[in-house]
Structure formats: structure tokens, C-alpha cells
Amino acid sequence: MTGPVLEAEGLTVHISTPAGELPLVRDVSLRVEPGDFVGIVGESGSGKTLTTRALSGLLPPGARMEASALRFAGEDLLTLPRRRRDSLLGTRLAMVFQDPSSSLNPARRIGSQMVEAVVAHERLPRRKARELAATRLEQVRIDRPAQRLRQRPHELSGGQRQRVMIAMGLMGNPALIIADEPTTALDVTVQDEVMTLLRTLNREQGVAVLMVSHNIALLSQVCNRIVVMYAGRVVESGPAAAVVGRPGHPYAEALMAVVPDLGMEAGRELPTIAGAPPDALAPPPGCAFAPRCPLAVERCAERPPLVALGAGHAAACWRAEERSC
Numbered sequence: 001m002t003g004p005v006l007e008a009e010g011l012t013v014h015i016s017t018p019a020g021e022l023p024l025v026r027d028v029s030l031r032v033e034p035g036d037f038v039g040i041v042g043e044s045g046s047g048k049t050l051t052t053r054a055l056s057g058l059l060p061p062g063a064r065m066e067a068s069a070l071r072f073a074g075e076d077l078l079t080l081p082r083r084r085r086d087s088l089l090g091t092r093l094a095m096v097f098q099d100p101s102s103s104l105n106p107a108r109r110i111g112s113q114m115v116e117a118v119v120a121h122e123r124l125p126r127r128k129a130r131e132l133a134a135t136r137l138e139q140v141r142i143d144r145p146a147q148r149l150r151q152r153p154h155e156l157s158g159g160q161r162q163r164v165m166i167a168m169g170l171m172g173n174p175a176l177i178i179a180d181e182p183t184t185a186l187d188v189t190v191q192d193e194v195m196t197l198l199r200t201l202n203r204e205q206g207v208a209v210l211m212v213s214h215n216i217a218l219l220s221q222v223c224n225r226i227v228v229m230y231a232g233r234v235v236e237s238g239p240a241a242a243v244v245g246r247p248g249h250p251y252a253e254a255l256m257a258v259v260p261d262l263g264m265e266a267g268r269e270l271p272t273i274a275g276a277p278p279d280a281l282a283p284p285p286g287c288a289f290a291p292r293c294p295l296a297v298e299r300c301a302e303r304p305p306l307v308a309l310g311a312g313h314a315a316a317c318w319r320a321e322e323r324s325c
């Protein structure tokens with residue numbers, strides 16, 4: 001495959017509400033190249049999950065997307081017939097969600113859940129599919145794979161279930177793993193294991209990863225590119241080192257300041273950015289961050305476009321150039 005693994009331009013997601021259809025994700029463009037590890041960061045409600053759901057064809061009922069371009073694994077998802085699109089996404093795109101329990105069927109054995117997709121989409125004989133499932137479990141460092149295939153999800157720990165989800169995603173030889181807050185529900189040691197696994201799959205097997213998180217510091221350790229979202233829009237994107245080291249948007253800088261401290265005592269409140277995130281259904285006109293921004297000026301009443309700050313680095317702030325020099 002040549003060209004980007006995933007490319008979206010002008011992605012907008014509308015949700016139907018009692019007041020009519022409203023855009024909750026607006027004009028998002030992003031690109032994942034082969035071998036990339038891309039992070040999407042933002043506070044709760046900034047539109048990260050709706051964006052990845054739109055990219056993966058898994059929008060909730062009542063949501064509708066439009067885009068000027070949406071390509072995955074060399075195919076145009078906007079024109080591909082529905083069955084071919086579902087089959088392509090069902091095999092070449094692996095989804096890993098925050099809570100693996102919600103994606104695994106508690107009543108069914110791990111093995112039958114793992115072979116299902118490849119038997120359906122790739123018409124692999126069941127025996128071969130079980131062999132492949134055992135190999136994938138080994139790959140994510142699950143011990144005694146043959147035995148595990150006969151177990152049900154409740155017989156595994158939370159971290160093992162998350163690794164089973166990743167192994168399941170690897171069944172179709174994915175070009176991309178989309179991981180939505182894959183470690184939030186896990187304890188710190190298990191979080192590290194899951195991150196190490198994603199990094200190994202990315203570095204050693206070249207699987208591209210698109211990962212959603214609240215934690216910009218965590219993303220900066222693993223990602224080569226970071227996309228920052230606020231109120232449904234991309235407000236900054238670029239090489240991880242540039243976004244973290246020379247942020248063009250005051251929001252990206254504020255996210256760095258509220259990174260939870262690993263050594264923080266349990267029970268202490270997490271630091272937050274001053275002020276409340278905007279109402280997603282009615283964000284303020286102009287720059288949506290302006291009401292919370294220490295650097296806001298009169299001009300912020302008008303929405304700033306994304307402006308280039310360096311190679312592949314752009315931010316939507318009227319003061320970005322002045323701040324980054």
C-alpha cells in the first residue's frame with residue numbers, strides 16, 4: 001500500500017437533537033501515514049470519540065457524518081459500496097476501546113469471538129482461524145493461549161481482556177489500530193503494559209496507531225504526531241515534539257499544565273484547566289477557547305484559521321506566530 005493509511009478532510013459529524021441537527025465535530029482533517037503513531041488529545045466532550053467513530057464507520061444512532069475526503073487503506077470510503085466498506089473496516093481496522101468488557105461477549109468463549117470476524121470476512125477455515133488466534137494471543141503475551149481460547153472473558157484480568165481485544169483486532173492483519181482511551185480503566189502497571197504492547201506493534205510490525213487520550217504527556221511519549229481538539233475542532237496539530245515543546249495554541253499549553261502527576265496521592269483532585277469547557281451544542285462564536293484563555297484579545301471574537309508554524313505544525317490561534325517565535 002502506498003500513500004496514507006487514513007486520510008480525512010473536512011470531517012463533520014452532525015447529531016440530531018430536539019433543536020434540529022447540530023454539528024458536534026467540525027471540519028476535522030487528519031492523516032495517518034504508514035508507521036505513524038498519532039494521538040488525539042482534548043478534554044472530555046471535545047469530540048475525540050465521535051471523530052474516531054466517524055472514521056471507523058461506528059457512529060451512534062442519530063449521528064450523521066460528511067467529509068470532503070475519507071480514504072482508508074488505499075480505498076475511498078465515501079464511494080465504496082457498503083458491504084465492501086464494512087468488510088474492509090472489519091478486517092484492516094482494529095478498534096480498542098476503554099472498557100474491553102463492553103466489547104467482549106461475556107457468555108462466549110474467547111476463541112469463538114476471535115475467529116468470528118476472520119471466518120466471516122476472510123473465509124478462513126475455522127481450524128486455521130483458531131491457529132491464528134493462538135498466535136495472536138502469544139503475540140500480545142497472553143500465556144497458555146490454547147487454554148485461553150476455551151475461557152470466557154470473566155476468567156481473565158482487566159489487562160488480559162484489553163490484550164485479548166488487541167489480539168482480536170490483529171486477526172485481520174490491520175493497517176491501523178484505533179485505540180480510544182485504552183488504558184484509562186486500568187491500573188498503572190497494566191496501563192504501561194498496554195502502552196508497551198501498542199508501541200511494539202507499531203515499531204516492530206509497522207501497524208499504524210491512532211490513539212485518543214486526555215493525557216498529552218502520555219501521548220508525547222509514544223506519538224510522532226499529535227492532534228489537539230477543542231469544542232469539536234482541531235486547534236493544533238503537528239510533530240509531537242513541536243506541539244509539546246513549542247505549542248502554538250494556549251489550549252495545548254494548558255493541557256500540558258494539567259497532566260496528572262504519577263506520584264499524586266490517591267484521592268487528591270486532578271488538576272483542571274480554569275473555566276468550564278463550552279457547551280458542545282452551542283460553542284461560543286469566534287475562538288471557542290477565548291473565554292478561558294489568559295492570552296485572549298479582541299480579535300479572538302473572530303474564529304482563527306489553522307496557520308502553519310513549521311513543517312507539518314499548525315495552530316488555530318491569532319497569537320500563534322507571535323508566541324512561537
Ligand SMILES: Nc1ncnc2c1ncn2[C@@H]1O[C@H](COP(=O)(O)OP(=O)(O)OP(=O)(O)O)[C@@H](O)[C@H]1O
Nearest residue numbers: 015024042043044045046047048049050051060280
Ligand atoms: N449520541 C450522542 N447524542 C448526543 N450528543 C452526543 C452523542 N455522542 C456524543 N455527544 C456529545 O458530543 C460531544 C463530543 O463527544 P465525544 O464523546 O466525541 O467527546 P470526547 O472528546 O471523546 O469526550 P470523552 O473524553 O469524555 O470521551 C459531547 O458534548 C457529547 O456529549
